[in-house]
Amino acid sequence: MGVSTEQWQHFAHDADMGVRGVGRTVAAAFEQAALALVAVIADPATVRGQVRVMMQCAAPDLEYLLVEWLNTIVYEMGVRNLIFGRFRVHIDGSRLTAEAWGEAVDPVRHQPAAEVKGATLTALSVALGPDGLWRAACVVDV
Amino acid sequence: MDLGRFEQIGPCAWRVAPTGAMRVPAVIFADAALIGAMDDKVFQQLTNVATLPGIVRAAYAMPDAHWGYGFPIGGVAAFDAGAGGVVSAGGVGFDISCGVRTMLSGLRLADVMAVQHKLADDLARTIPAGVGSTGRLRLDAPTTDAMLAGGARWAVGEGYGDADDLTRIEDGGCVADARPDQVSDRAKRRQRDEMGTLGSGNHYLEVQAITEVFDSATATAFGLRQGEVVVTIHCGSRGLGHQIGAEFLRDMAVAAPGHGIHLPDRELACAPIDSDLGRRYLGAMRAAINCALANRQILTHLTRKVFRHHLPEARLDLLYDVSHNTLRAETHVVDGVSRALHVHRKGATRALGPGHPDLPERLRATGQPVLIGGSMGTASYVLVGTADGEAKAFGSACHGAGRALSRHAATRQFQGRAVAEALARLGTLVRSPSWRGIAEEAPGAYKDVSAVVLAAERAGLARRVARLAPLISVKG
Numbered sequence: 001m002g003v004s005t006e007q008w009q010h011f012a013h014d015a016d017m018g019v020r021g022v023g024r025t026v027a028a029a030f031e032q033a034a035l036a037l038v039a040v041i042a043d044p045a046t047v048r049g050q051v052r053v054m055m056q057c058a059a060p061d062l063e064y065l066l067v068e069w070l071n072t073i074v075y076e077m078g079v080r081n082l083i084f085g086r087f088r089v090h091i092d093g094s095r096l097t098a099e100a101w102g103e104a105v106d107p108v109r110h111q112p113a114a115e116v117k118g119a120t121l122t123a124l125s126v127a128l129g130p131d132g133l134w135r136a137a138c139v140v141d142v
Numbered sequence: 143m144d145l146g147r148f149e150q151i152g153p154c155a156w157r158v159a160p161t162g163a164m165r166v167p168a169v170i171f172a173d174a175a176l177i178g179a180m181d182d183k184v185f186q187q188l189t190n191v192a193t194l195p196g197i198v199r200a201a202y203a204m205p206d207a208h209w210g211y212g213f214p215i216g217g218v219a220a221f222d223a224g225a226g227g228v229v230s231a232g233g234v235g236f237d238i239s240c241g242v243r244t245m246l247s248g249l250r251l252a253d254v255m256a257v258q259h260k261l262a263d264d265l266a267r268t269i270p271a272g273v274g275s276t277g278r279l280r281l282d283a284p285t286t287d288a289m290l291a292g293g294a295r296w297a298v299g300e301g302y303g304d305a306d307d308l309t310r311i312e313d314g315g316c317v318a319d320a321r322p323d324q325v326s327d328r329a330k331r332r333q334r335d336e337m338g339t340l341g342s343g344n345h346y347l348e349v350q351a352i353t354e355v356f357d358s359a360t361a362t363a364f365g366l367r368q369g370e371v372v373v374t375i376h377c378g379s380r381g382l383g384h385q386i387g388a389e390f391l392r393d394m395a396v397a398a399p400g401h402g403i404h405l406p407d408r409e410l411a412c413a414p415i416d417s418d419l420g421r422r423y424l425g426a427m428r429a430a431i432n433c434a435l436a437n438r439q440i441l442t443h444l445t446r447k448v449f450r451h452h453l454p455e456a457r458l459d460l461l462y463d464v465s466h467n468t469l470r471a472e473t474h475v476v477d478g479v480s481r482a483l484h485v486h487r488k489g490a491t492r493a494l495g496p497g498h499p500d501l502p503e504r505l506r507a508t509g510q511p512v513l514i515g516g517s518m519g520t521a522s523y524v525l526v527g528t529a530d531g532e533a534k535a536f537g538s539a540c541h542g543a544g545r546a547l548s549r550h551a552a553t554r555q556f557q558g559r560a561v562a563e564a565l566a567r568l569g570t571l572v573r574s575p576s577w578r579g580i581a582e583e584a585p586g587a588y589k590d591v592s593a594v595v596l597a598a599e600r601a602g603l604a605r606r607v608a609r610l611a612p613l614i615s616v617k618g
Contacts, residue, residue: 010550012548012550012551013209013548014181014183014208014209014210014215014544014545014548015208015209015210015215015544015545015548016211016549017548017549017550040549041273042273042578059392060396064392064395064396067392068392071388071392074384074388075328075332075385078332078381079331079332079334079335079381081274081276081335083273083274104274105273105274107272107273107274107575107576108575110273111575111576111577111578111579112272112273112274112342112575112576112578112579113273113342113549113553113576113578113579113581113582114273114342114343114549114579114582114618115273115341115342115343115618117236117237117384117387117388118236118384118385118387118388118391119388120211120212120232120236120391120409121211121212121232121391121395121407121408121409121411122211122212122407122409124408139211141211141235141236141237141384141387142343142549
């Protein structure tokens with residue numbers, strides 16, 4: 001069985017955490033980066049999709065758009081006291097619209113380790129690799 | 143990090159001469175072992191900071207420096223508006239005014255140990271901590287603005303603590319020139335349910351025993367006696383500060399070319415002090431400092447209620463409250479000339495020496511308490527600012543141990559339940575809603591805080607006064 005092309009990864013940073021999403025499209029890479037962000041807090045597989053939230057953001061280029069996207073997720077989870085476990089992203093030029101599914105934070109079941117304070121510009125990159133896959137990455141402040 | 147690139151200029155001080163675009167030298171205060179263990183990114187980030195417009199004297203790194211974003215954590219840099227100096231959101235960090243507050247209980251160790259388990263459980267129930275926790279306070283819009291303008295003074299006015307507390311907080315508990323109108327609606331919205339919450343990650347509330355005194359005269363003046371117990375809170379401006387940091391980081395990065403600023407790293411995003419964006423950031427950032435001071439004041443009130451129930455004789459008077467993620471307008475003498483500077487301290491503690499006019503009257507003879515957090519299994523320290531520190535790094539010292547392992551590496555190496563059980567056997571009760579959180583914050587994930595404070599002392603930044611060991615650690 002082949003490895004799925006869509007995946008998320010963490011990469012090391014001294015005090016914080018690097019998040020990376022990989023996908024066939026920019027939107028898919030952003031969806032995976034969002035899962036990587038959630039995984040800093042808790043295992044996305046433990047999150048039930050009970051609530052749907054619509055989000056949108058815009059930025060001058062794709063890299064700033066990734067930062068805006070991750071910060072929008074941090075904001076929405078913070079003010080709604082939710083954790084998301086699934087995302088669907090649509091990107092049209094410099095605008096992003098998305099749906100996210102999640103539920104209220106359950107400390108016992110989710111075992112949330114740490115809040116994400118925000119997405120930084122460190123190790124920020126959105127690029128198409130020679131393998132034909134998009135990678136969207138940056139360090140998030142924990 | 144390779145020591146070969148440095149010139150040793152003191153027992154724990156190393157200098158990199160300016161080259162290329164660097165406007166000033168870079169200076170690291172640490173011993174050879176600490177520098178050797180630092181990531182090479184610290185060198186890169188510190189020398190990048192040295193290229194920023196209007197930087198004065200040097201870009202400094204404290205003994206606990208580690209890889210941050212833009213500025214290293216443990217970075218100090220001062221800028222002169224008259225020389226085109228800048229303010230940087232990345233030079234303060236997302237957790238604006240994250241800081242430490244220590245309270246003197248007047249209790250003996252045995253008093254606390256007699257109720258240790260009940261006290262730990264009750265503190266964990268009372269102090270909102272962890273992801274998704276909310277405070278009992280809900281702020282409407284006018285009240286939020288009053289809190290952002292008034293800081294801990296506002297909190298005391300609302301019945302959280304005593305007026306006497308304000309004399310033991312930086313700036314009397316309220317930073318002037320805060321501009322609540324420059325704080326976005328989103329930032330205010332994030333704070334609506336988060337007043338009086340501890341947060342998560344490395345934030346904590348600890349009950350600590352004073353296990354060693356290094357400077358008995360200063361310890362006595364501070365009210366620190368070996369064998370007694372103190373309570374320390376480490377947290378910051380919560381969601382409001384995080385949102386302000388994120389918004390201005392983006393705005394400064396986008397606007398930098400328009401300000402004629404070349405950034406070697408986008409994360410150094412900054413704006414001229416004398417620009418609309420720079421002034422807006424200063425107003426919002428000061429409001430976030432007031433938010434952090436109010437938050438720690440509310441947590442103090444909650445802590446006192448718990449102690450009153452279990453140990454009615456406890457006092458919980460403030461020793462001091464000091465922030466370690468700040469940007470302050472300060473006056474410093476540089477090459478014999480008094481200059482108005484904007485000093486960034488990102489993961490660095492202000493450390494004022496004896497006689498400094500900004501110190502409250504009661505601390506003027508001794509110098510400022512410098513509160514250094516450790517990990518939940520190791521020590522914390524109280525240091526005191528030195529007269530020398532003013533000249534060395536604008537009156538700054540370290541802020542904690544600094545991580546030795548990334549969070550990812552820590553979770554591979556440690557199991558939260560095992561860490562908590564091991565600490566309990568050593569006499570420290572850990573209370574947290576998250577086993578994974580405990581694993582990420584395991585004592586073994588941090589550097590040796592004792593080596594860090596010793597280096598700070600040898601460098602002349604601050605002097606050790608007392609060592610504190612955790613008895614109870616409430617974590618997010």
